[in-house]
Amino acid sequence: MKASSRSATRTPSRRATSGRRSASVKRSATPARKAPPALSIDVNRRLLNRYRFIEHESLHLLAGWLPKAETFELKCEIGRSLWESALHVNAFYLRLREIQSPAFQKPEDSALVTLMTELRHAPDEFALATGLYGVVVPSLIQALASHETATFPNSDQPSVYAIQHALVDLRALLQRIQPLLDQAAAAGKITARTRAWRTYITGLLAAAGGASGLEKRRTAPSAPACRVEFKLPCEAGRDARFTQRGSDLQTMPPEDDYREHTIEEFERYSTEMLAAETVAIVLCGFTSMPWEFQFDSARHLYDEVRHCLMGYEWMRAHGMNPFDSPQYLQIFRWRCQFPPVMQYCMLTMGNEVHAFPYRHRRVEAHQQSGDALSEQFVRYDIADETQHVRFGKRWLPELLKQVGETRDLDTYTADVLQVWESQYRTGKLTINVE
Ligand SMILES: [Fe+2]
Ligand SMILES: [Fe+2]
Numbered sequence: 381m382k383a384s385s386r387s388a389t390r391t392p393s394r395r396a397t398s399g400r401r402s403a404s405v406k407r408s409a410t411p412a413r414k415a416p417p418a419l420s421i422d423v424n425r426r427l428l429n430r431y432r433f434i435e436h437e438s439l440h441l442l443a444g445w446l447p448k449a450e451t452f453e454l455k456c457e458i459g460r461s462l463w464e465s466a467l468h469v470n471a472f473y474l475r476l477r478e479i480q481s482p483a484f485q486k487p488e489d490s491a492l493v494t495l496m497t498e499l500r501h502a503p504d505e506f507a508l509a510t511g512l513y514g515v516v517v518p519s520l521i522q523a524l525a526s527h528e529t530a531t532f533p534n535s536d537q538p539s540v541y542a543i544q545h546a547l548v549d550l551r552a553l554l555q556r557i558q559p560l561l562d563q564a565a566a567a568g569k570i571t572a573r574t575r576a577w578r579t580y581i582t583g584l585l586a587a588a589g590g591a592s593g594l595e596k597r598r599t600a601p602s603a604p605a606c607r608v609e610f611k612l613p614c615e616a617g618r619d620a621r622f623t624q625r626g627s628d629l630q631t632m633p634p635e636d637d638y639r640e641h642t643i644e645e646f647e648r649y650s651t652e653m654l655a656a657e658t659v660a661i662v663l664c665g666f667t668s669m670p671w672e673f674q675f676d677s678a679r680h681l682y683d684e685v686r687h688c689l690m691g692y693e694w695m696r697a698h699g700m701n702p703f704d705s706p707q708y709l710q711i712f713r714w715r716c717q718f719p720p721v722m723q724y725c726m727l728t729m730g731n732e733v734h735a736f737p738y739r740h741r742r743v744e745a746h747q748q749s750g751d752a753l754s755e756q757f758v759r760y761d762i763a764d765e766t767q768h769v770r771f772g773k774r775w776l777p778e779l780l781k782q783v784g785e786t787r788d789l790d791t792y793t794a795d796v797l798q799v800w801e802s803q804y805r806t807g808k809l810t811i812n813v814e
């Protein structure tokens with residue numbers, strides 16, 4: 381990391397220019413130790429709290445937008461940046477709990493709260509991406525980079541460590557997002573309303589004094605006509621390249637037809653975005669759950685994006701076009717008719733718990749066929765799914781408490797699995813259209 385070569389005893393820049401003296405200078409000069417610190421601990425924690433808040437709100441708004449987003453590559457980046465935001469929140473939380481109590485505090489700056497609340501009301505996914513990645517994240521990077529060198533490098537090294545790692549992620553994120561925005565512009569998807577939204581978010585950021593709050597503040601703009609009140613989606617978005625959106629789940633070729641079954645196995649992986657989208661809905665339904673739940677769920681969500689991408693990688697390596705795969709979007713619609721806690725129970729205690737015997741048989745089949753790529757992919761999947769079941773077992777009791785469920789855990793789970801068995805496993809997928 382670029383800053384790691386710096387001496388841990390370096391003084392902050394403002395002190396360095398005002399207080400350093402050679403040994404020959406008379407001792408009557410003002411001692412450097414009396415100079416004010418560049419960043420007091422109180423300012424430090426207020427700033428760290430702002431960064432944590434920006435990343436935490438980003439996590440929540442990205443979860444809400446993940447199912448809505450249609451452009452596949454942007455949807456995948458939303459999943460990844462959501463998880464990275466969770467890592468940054470966690471890093472700031474670990475530091476903040478050492479210097480303030482409680483560790484999680486809503487900033488007193490109402491302009492910052494307004495900015496982060498308004499971002500989700502973007503008129504479309506590219507307006508959202510432009511507002512968050514084109515306006516807010518660059519300001520956050522600027523604030524973090526400034527903080528990194530302004531604070532005490534030794535006394536505040538734990539903050540510097542967290543900041544440096546967040547900066548690596550955020551700068552890389554913008555490098556991955558920019559080509560997506562360029563492609564959208566070339567395809568005419570950056571419209572007048574995208575620009576109006578960007579201007580609005582830029583104005584709200586200026587009203588908050590930037591991510592740091594230290595810049596000159598301006599009057600907050602009023603919302604543009606293009607603002608669309610955010611509503612949690614109950615339909616999963618897919619872009620125009622996906623032509624098969626709602627096909628019925630077909631019976632898979634028998635496992636002893638190794639070739640045909642394996643093709644279907646990885647085509648099914650390519651549809652696991654549906655699981656990520658369901659975890660997103662669960663996350664949005666429980667933003668007041670303990671931080672550890674949100675942290676685990678962010679990883680759960682991103683794992684499912686990775687499983688989907690694993691399917692894409694496998695299909696492309698075998699000359700197939702993953703965009704031709706059936707998307708089974710009716711599954712997302714079907715799950716969305718149930719409360720988030722029930723969706724979580726069906727996913728973790730239904731789909732995920734029951735997948736292991738099959739996955740282990742597939743590892744054996746791939747080993748026997750000498751198919752190292754397929755074997756490795758499934759073994760990584762098993763490792764992730766083991767964690768997802770662990771998350772389910774840890775958090776389901778807490779979620780049930782949170783919603784005031786009166787049935788005990790076993791009864792509740794059995795009741796939910798009955799619905800899952802009779803509707804999901806049989807492929808009937810009853811949709812109660814409102
Ligand atoms: Fe998965
Ligand atoms: Fe999973």
